[in-house]
Amino acid sequence: MTLSPRLPFFVYGTLRPGEPNHDHFLRGRTLTEEPARLVGAVLYDGPGYPYAVEERDGGGTVYGDLVTARPEEYPALLAALDRLEEYAPDDPRNLYDRIARQVIRDFDGTAVQAWVYVAAPSVAARLRAHGRLIESGDWAIRPG
Template sequence: MRPFFVYGTLKRGQSNYARLLAGQTVSEMRAWLPNTALYTAGPYPFLVEAVDLVPPGATVFGELMTVAVDQYQQTLALLDELEDFVPGRVGNLYERVIRMVQTAVGPCEAWVYIAGAVVEAAIRRGELWLIDSGEWS
């Protein structure tokens, strides 16, 4: 049961936090993921780690959410649904992967939803734009 690194609409103060994570967590802290970048075409961001899409020194900033044990499976299912992720399916909007994220108290292994191949292709076609700051606000 890994925590989730969230960087967009699931962050505190954002619309999906209130709907899906508020009251479900036992810990929430600032976190960041080096060598990644954020892109968007509108209402939500995509995290990418493909070398050709990440500017040198880029970092994505977000939050590490640790979900209560008794809420974990339900929350995982709801987040997978939100991110249009189905394990093993080709063409997912996002893929759920394990990454080592950084926090003020040290590194932590977490689930991260990253852009799927279809989104990466759209970025390469110029259909999404880079969020230079690495911060969704």
């Protein structure tokens, strides 16, 4: 089994500060949490949580937070987030895939490599065809 690099996480939905999963999964386990954005993706509304979908043309921006885990918490946090997102490597039943992508820190505009959970290919295809796009790209300000 190949070990995953210890990248920060880009969260854009229920793991953001003030959202239902933030305290349960992230409180006390992080060094930093800072606003950031993922360019080249759009956001779709799901059943109580969003899906980021990469755009083939590179358009769109998803807004969220870059979360850096405490080193001693990293393995447990990675496992917990994989379970939350129902992600298992190479499993065709995944709703999300965990991929490494560059995200941009809002604070200084620097690019950082981070783990992002994006809609798995079959889910992304369904969302592109029939999903409800969150035009703002920001789950925190989505329309009711």
